[in-house]
Amino acid sequence: MPTASSLLSAYASLSTSIMLFRTMFNQLFPRELQRYVADAVRFYWKPKSSKLTLVFDEKDGMVANHIYDAAEAFLCTRINPDSERLRITKSVKKALYHKLADSEEIVDSLKNPVYMEESVNLDHPSTFDTLAMDPMMKKAIMDDLDLFLKRRDFYKRLGKAWKRGYLLYGPPGTGKSSLIAAIANYLKFDIFDLQLMNIGGDSSLKKLMLRTSNRSILVIEDIDCSIQLPGRKGITTSTLPDAHYKPVRDPQFSLSGLLNFIDGLWSCCGDERIIIFTTNHKERLDPALLRPGRMDVHIHMSYLTTDGFNTLAANYLNIDHHWRFREIQTLIEIQDGYASGGG
Template identity: 35%
Template structure:
C-alpha cells in the first residue's frame, strides 16, 4: 500500500511541475525587473520607441531600392485612369486573380436585382453586393515574363467610389512593368488584355454618355445584342438600310470617298410615331455591326464649344445617336415667335421664361459639328424624331441625312412574327406544342390585329401579360384589341400621335 501511495504522489508531483516551473519563471522575471533602476527602464523604452522609426526607414529604403530597380531594370507603360485600356487591363487581372485574395472592396450593385422574385426585385434591400479584389501592386507571369502592375490607390480613394456610375473596375492610373530594356512585352500584354475584353463584350453593345461633369465619355450601359428581326417594320426598307450601312463600313468605300475628296460620313433619320422602335433599331444596328453607341443629349450640353469637343472625342468607327431631335429647339422657337407677335413689351415680360426654355447650344453649332470644316469622319450619325415636319430643312438635307427610315404601326405579318418570337418552342413556355401548332396559333392571333393601328411597343405590352401561355394570349387578344380601339376613339383621352404617316 505504501508503494502505491508513493507512486501516486510521484505522478501528481509530475503533473504539478509545469505549473510550478511557470510560476517560478514569472517570479524570477518580476524580481529582475524590480532590480532595474530608472535609467535602465528609460533605455528600454527608448529602444522600443525606435522600432516604428526603424520600420519607416526600412520602408523608405525599400521604396528607394524599388525606384532604382524600376529606373534601371524595368520597362513600363502607364495607362491613365480614364482610358478604355485601363479597364481592359483591370478586367484581365480580375479574371486571372489568385483564389487566396483576402482584401476586397464591397459595393452595392445597382444593376443586379434579385432574380426569380419580381416583387423582391423592386425592393432596395434586394440589390446584390459586388465584391472586387482590392490591390495596389500585383505580380504576374504572362508569356514567360514577370510583370508588375501598380495601381494608384490615391485615385481610388479620392474619386472612384464617389462616382455613382463607377462599377469599381478601372478609373485609377495603372503602371505595367516588366524586367528588361524593351517595352514590347508590356505592349503585347496590354494588347492581349484588350483582346480579352473585346471577346467578353462581343455579345453586348456598350452605350457611352458624358460623365456627370461633362468632361469625358464614360460607359453608361452594357446591353445584350438585339437581333434586327426583333424590330418590326417594312422588311424591304430594313434590308436596304442594312445593305447601305454595310457598304459604308467597307474599307473600300472609305478609300473611294477619300480618293474623290468626299467627306467620309453617313447620316440616317429614323422617324415615326412614339413606340415604333426607333431607339431599339439603333441598338440593334450597333450590335449587328459590332459598333459602340455614343448617346448625345443636346439639352444637357452647355455650349457649342462643348458640343464640338464631344464630337471631337468620338472615335471614328461608332454610332452617334441624337434622340428626339425635334424637341430640342421646339419650346424655344415657340416662345420666340410669341414674343415677336406680342411686341417688345411682351418680350420683356416673358424674358425669364424664354431664357429657361432656350437650349444651351444652338442649331448652327450642331450643324457645324455634323459636317463643318473641323467635323470628324468615319462615324455613323442616327437621329430620331416623332415629328419630321418640324425639323429644320438644313438639318435633314442630303449630306447630313443620307437616308430616311419610317417606322410605323405594326402590320399583321409583323404581329405574327412577334408572336412566333415570343412563344417559340425553344423558349420552353409551350412545351406541349410543337412548331406547327404554334404557327397556327400565330395565324389566329395575327388575324385579330388591325392592320397599321397599334405600335409594336403597345403590342409588346400585351405579350408581357401573357408570356406563360400562347393559348391564353390567343384567347385574350380579341378583348384587348376591342378595349384599345375604344381608348383611341374616346374623346376624353388625348391622342399621343397622329395615325397618318408624316
C-alpha cells in the same frame, strides 16, 4: 495635494521612461515598422475632416487622362471662368448640389451627371433578325450600311468626312431604339448617346464630339424635344416643341454650331462614323438638318404590320400560330386602314 517636489520627481521619472521606451523602440524595431505604427497612430488620432480633395491629373504619364477631360468638360458647363471654388454635395434623397460663390447656386440631378454616356460593350439583344420591320426595308438598311463601310476611298476622293447620317422617325414605341441597337450589333460599333440638354456650349460639344472613337455611332435621341435649338439666324421656330414642352434649360449652343460640328469635325479624324437622330415629329425639324449629307437616310418607323406582329410573336413567345392570330391580324388591318385614311 501633491507637493511641487513630488510632481517634479514624477515628471522626471515619466520623461526618463519615455526616453527609455523610445530608445528601445528605435533599436528593437525596423524603421518601416516604426513608420507604420506612427501612421496608424496619426490616422486614429487625427481629427476627421468632412472635406475630400479629388485630384485629377491632366496626364497619366505621357498620355491624356480621360477622367480629367470628362471632369473638365462637365465642369465647364456648370461654372464660369471667374468661379474660384466649387462646392458639391449630395445627400441620400436630394439632387446633386453645386455651390459656386456666395451668390451663385446651381442644383443638378444625379440622373445625368455626365452628358455623354459611352456604351462600349453594347449588351442590347436587338438584331435585324429580332426586329419587326418590313423585310425589304431591313435589307435596304443593311445594304446601305454595307455600302457605306466599303466606300472609304470614295469619301476620301471627294474630300468628305466618312460619315453617314440616319433619321429614325415615327410614333413612340415603334422600335427606333431597337433599330439603333440592331445597327450597332450588325456593325459591331460603339454607341455614344449624346444628351443635348446637358451640353453647355459649342466648345463642350466640340470636345465631346472629338472624344467619340472611330467606328462609332453617335445617337441624338428625340432631337425635336431634348432641346430648343436656336435656328441658324437665331430664330427658334423650326424645332418648336408642343405647348406642354418645357426645355430643361436654355441651350448655350446654336443649331449652326451643331451642324458645323457634324459636317466638319469628323472629317479630320479618320474612320467611319454614323450619326443617328431620332424624333417623333419629323415635321418640326429644320430643313437644314434634314438634307442629305446631314441626314442621308430617313427611316419611317410605324405601327405594327401583320408581318411585324408575326416576328414579335416568334421572338417573344416562340410561337408561329395561335387561335387568336386571325383576330389580331384583322385588328391590325383595320388599324392600317385608319392610318392610311381609309377608315
